Amino acid sequence: MDDLSSLIDPAATPAGDDPMRPRPFRIARVRKDLADTFTLYLTALDGAPFAFRPGQFNMLYVFGVGEVPISISGDPADPAVLVHTTRAVGTVTEAMGRLKAGDVIGVRGPFGSPWPIEAAHGQDVVFVAGGVGLAPLRPAILAVARHRERFANALLLYGSRTPEDLLYRREMPVWRSRHDIASHVTVDRATGRWTGRVGVVTKLIRSGGFDHRHAVAYVCGPEVMMRYAVQALDAVGVTADRVYVSMERNMKCGIGLCGHCQLGPHFVCRDGPVYRFDRLGPLFDIWEL
Amino acid sequence: MEQIRGIDSLVREHPFCQDLDEAAIALMSGCAKNEQFPAGSMIARENQPSERLFLLRYGTAALEIRRPGHDPLIIETLEAGEILGWSWIVPPYRWAYDVRAVTIVRAISVEAGCLRAKCDDDHSFGYEIYHRILRVMANRLSATRLRLVDLYAPPPRAARAP
Numbered sequence A: 001m002d003d004l005s006s007l008i009d010p011a012a013t014p015a016g017d018d019p020m021r022p023r024p025f026r027i028a029r030v031r032k033d034l035a036d037t038f039t040l041y042l043t044a045l046d047g048a049p050f051a052f053r054p055g056q057f058n059m060l061y062v063f064g065v066g067e068v069p070i071s072i073s074g075d076p077a078d079p080a081v082l083v084h085t086t087r088a089v090g091t092v093t094e095a096m097g098r099l100k101a102g103d104v105i106g107v108r109g110p111f112g113s114p115w116p117i118e119a120a121h122g123q124d125v126v127f128v129a130g131g132v133g134l135a136p137l138r139p140a141i142l143a144v145a146r147h148r149e150r151f152a153n154a155l156l157l158y159g160s161r162t163p164e165d166l167l168y169r170r171e172m173p174v175w176r177s178r179h180d181i182a183s184h185v186t187v188d189r190a191t192g193r194w195t196g197r198v199g200v201v202t203k204l205i206r207s208g209g210f211d212h213r214h215a216v217a218y219v220c221g222p223e224v225m226m227r228y229a230v231q232a233l234d235a236v237g238v239t240a241d242r243v244y245v246s247m248e249r250n251m252k253c254g255i256g257l258c259g260h261c262q263l264g265p266h267f268v269c270r271d272g273p274v275y276r277f278d279r280l281g282p283l284f285d286i287w288e289l
Numbered sequence B: 001m002e003q004i005r006g007i008d009s010l011v012r013e014h015p016f017c018q019d020l021d022e023a024a025i026a027l028m029s030g031c032a033k034n035e036q037f038p039a040g041s042m043i044a045r046e047n048q049p050s051e052r053l054f055l056l057r058y059g060t061a062a063l064e065i066r067r068p069g070h071d072p073l074i075i076e077t078l079e080a081g082e083i084l085g086w087s088w089i090v091p092p093y094r095w096a097y098d099v100r101a102v103t104i105v106r107a108i109s110v111e112a113g114c115l116r117a118k119c120d121d122d123h124s125f126g127y128e129i130y131h132r133i134l135r136v137m138a139n140r141l142s143a144t145r146l147r148l149v150d151l152y153a154p155p156p157r158a159a160r161a162p
């Protein structure tokens, strides 16, 4: 158990804390984002701040139902409030969606590797998001916004099924106007009232708006979307060593013990979920190992 | 400034014509003129004769399908640097969709009959044009296929590690 300490972020887990024991957090606010997606704002019952790095996730425990890995989508500069945006897809996430302000939820974490934002210092930073994949990227976008002067162009390329499925619709204009982070949004289908783009997210990559020789890309979404996004990035000259992806695998322990999240030699909960694409290599295409 | 530039220089600058030789630029320009569509106007109507190839220079155009009792469904938007219209190349030369200008749209409008005739007369020019159109169509086909995959759908449980 000795090596466990190196896996847990010391800022968030005071010495002696058991990484397998959930910390109780109260739901301060619930925001309904989309028909099937909601955001929980949580505060620790013990009042202790919750530090994390963009890209890390927590195991959220709905008491009596079960535990699921959910990325942190809040502002890393505000450790007083823990924010999670979740799409209700099954047993635990649907139960979580029925929780109300005042209810208590268990939190273990933060776990996993962060988006290495510093890799893009002095370069163009390109976020490529698909669907609810924008949620795990949000802390990284906020971190770039906070230190905007450290980056050249900053760009969010975001694809979703329909305009009604777009997350953080109100925030995107603020990212653009206050922080010069442009958002290019595209949807798969829309009706006549939509005045934005209709087409796949890979087309946004082809349209450019960044210097491919000096760009670092952070990609998050379902794996099929990430696969094609990485190909499109490569086609415009953003090579795999400058592309980071966030992987999803079923998880149980979240700390590299149980093997549930194994992907080849990697334990996604511990070595990931964020990987530099060239280090993941062919494993990206392997679903069942 | 723009008014005094010849159509050939606009044609030469358009990505569709990138690296075309001067003779081909001249052939293309001979069939081309500038056209502008106000925001909200219809650029083309489904099933109407497709008499033009548009090289989009500014703005956004939407390909739409009309649905009785509903707003039209936008199936794709096209922007500056892209081409609009390939029905002119395939009989019966009719537009497959409605096309609406979402914003003001400025385009180089190439007369299809003229272009087809030049392609027929000069096969190496024709090959080059068909080749470029084919590339565009191939890109659009793969984009359409990706959308059939439903890129943003959650992963099926069976495909994830147990």
Ligand SMILES: Cc1cc2nc3c(=O)[nH]c(=O)nc-3n(C[C@H](O)[C@H](O)[C@H](O)COP(=O)(O)OP(=O)(O)OC[C@H]3O[C@@H](n4cnc5c(N)ncnc54)[C@H](O)[C@@H]3O)c2cc1C
Residues within 6 Å of the ligand: A057, A068, A069, A070, A071, A072, A085, A086, A087, A088, A089, A090, A091, A092, A093, A094, A132, A135, A136, A247, A248, A249, A250, A251, A273, B154, B155, B156, B157
């Ligand atoms: C590191 C990591 C970070 C994640 N971050 C987020 C996040 O920020 N927001 C978020 O909403 N989800 C996130 N997920 C996905 C989330 O963990 C799953 O949606 C959740 O575990 C499903 O559990 P469930 O009990 O609700 O569904 P289950 O009852 O286990 O599954 C029911 C159905 O849900 C669907 N499903 C299963 N897994 C997923 C999935 N990953 N995504 C979508 N649908 C799925 C399947 O179709 C399945 O049949 C993350 C996963 C990982 C590994």
Ligand code: FES
Residues within 6 Å of the ligand: A250, A251, A252, A253, A254, A255, A256, A257, A258, A259, A260, A261, A262, A267, A268, A269, A270
């Ligand atoms: S979830 Fe247990 S090893 Fe990763």
